[in-house]
Amino acid sequence: MRYLRLAGGGGPEVSALCLGILPFGSTVDEETSLAVLDRFAEAGGTFVDTANNYSIWAPGGTGDESEELLGRWMRSRGRRDSTVVATKVGARPDPARGAEWPANWEGLGADTVRAGIEGSLRRLGTDRVDLYYAHIEDATVPMEETVGAFAGLVEEGTVGILGCSNHASWAVAAARQYAADRGLARYACVQQRYTYLQPRPGAGFGTQGPRGYAGTDLLDYIGTQEDMTLLAYGSLIHGAYTRADKRVLEQYDHPGTERRLRVLREVARETGATANQVVLAWLIGARKPAIPVLGVSSVAQLEEALGAVDLELDDGLRAKLDAA
Template sequence: MHYRTLGGDQGPRISAMCLGTLPFGTTVDEPTAFAVLDRFAEAGGTFVDTANHYGCWIPGATGDESELLLGRWLRSRGAAGRTVVATKVGARPDPARGSAWPANAEGLGRAAVRAGIDGSLRRLGTDRVDLYYAHPEDRHVPLDETVEALAGLVQDGTVGALGAGGHRTWRLAEARHTAAGRGLPGFRAVQQRHTYLRPRRGLPPDMQGEADEELLDYAAAHPGLTLTGYGTLMAGAYSRTDRPLPERYDHPGSVARLRVLAEVAAECGATVNQVVLAWLMGDAVPVVPVVGVSSVAQLDECLAALDLRLDAVQRARLDTA
């Protein structure tokens, strides 16, 4: 395993790859999830990602499932002290706002932020979360209110560091500027959807967002900001014939990139998934990929990417395809 620090030199030490737990407790059952978590820890993985709403869109699920399962694993393995846990607030269904999700998402108001961390700590069975993402952004609440509410969690010791997910770059920058101007803890990490293929142009904005050139430029100029990427392997679409490309990536511009990706994988004796992960981790703005897997075998394939090094020519071919 390789490691880096989160949010600058003063941040906690994290594994260079993060294990996403979105399907754990819903579409991935507990024995399988525990086996994946055990293998990740055995390989030196220390960074895991969850949220207070994961799985809420699955019939019969509430959004509690991922955090509850992760909490059970942390306790059963005595792993809390050696695991950096990230969770999120902002997207959990709030019945008082209606029955349709995501229209009824809790948002990022002061009360929602406080209720969110209280619920996450209870489900995780801990008194502190290492990284707390505001996800997604909430334009219905004054930014000052969200910044102050989140900073208060760091100040009272229930949160170690703050992150933003699904935020436009200008909004991220404004929030960080507001926090700095008031001497408050601000966002030290940002999580966006990020993979090798680029989305088609002209897509309407959604609640998730994309790591675009503007965000990469901003992150390059602010080395104290850690960039984490989810959706990196497009749910298997790079390698599985039964998984078509998501519509946002299924356009003529993807053809050349997929061809070069396959060529580089063959040259390296690697899988296309491994090349995608190596490309992300070795970029000029290194990305911590949040890998979502449903088996130990899938995780092992991802872990092998940690030692894959793309040479300058291969990276240039990938970048310019």
């Protein structure tokens, strides 16, 4: 396993791959979920990502399932001290806002942020979250209120470092500047949908909308900020790079996609790797590395992803991929 420090060295050391456990404890059963976590830890994986609403869309889901499963795993294996835990607040259902999700998202008001961390700590069985994300942009709450609430959690020691997910690049920059001007803890990690394929301009991704993808504006901004880390979710596009039964998402349906897929397959043949492994290696080996948040549902899928850690793409192969 490779390791790096979040937030340009200011955050905790984490594995170069992050295990996303969105479906664990719901659509991925407990036995399989625990087996994947065990294998990830055995391989040197230390970074696990969840949220306080995973997975409310599953049959009977409440949003507690993923955090609770991670808490049970850490307690039963004695892994809390060796696990860097990331979770999120903002997209859990709020019954006071109606019965339909996502219209009833809880949002990012100060009281919600406070209640969110208290609930997450209880479900995870810990007194501290290493990385806490604002899950999705909330235009109904003043940015100043949200930034102040998150910074307060860092000041009291309940949270290590801060991040945001599914935010427009300008909103990330504005929140960081506001915090910096006042000496407050600021977002140091951004978790956004990002992969080798590029979506059509303006393409939306369901509830995340166009802001759910890391576009060139966000990538350029992060590239200029030494204290920022990009975490990439959706990097394997639900298996579509390698599985014949999976179609590429319609958001990537444009002429440039076939060209990039062709080059990706050529590089995979040249390296003897799978297309998935090449995509992951392309992310973690970038000039400013991105950390893939793996969406796997079996030990076999995890094993394939782990093979990307030792895959080195030389300058020629990387240039070939980037130019496609």
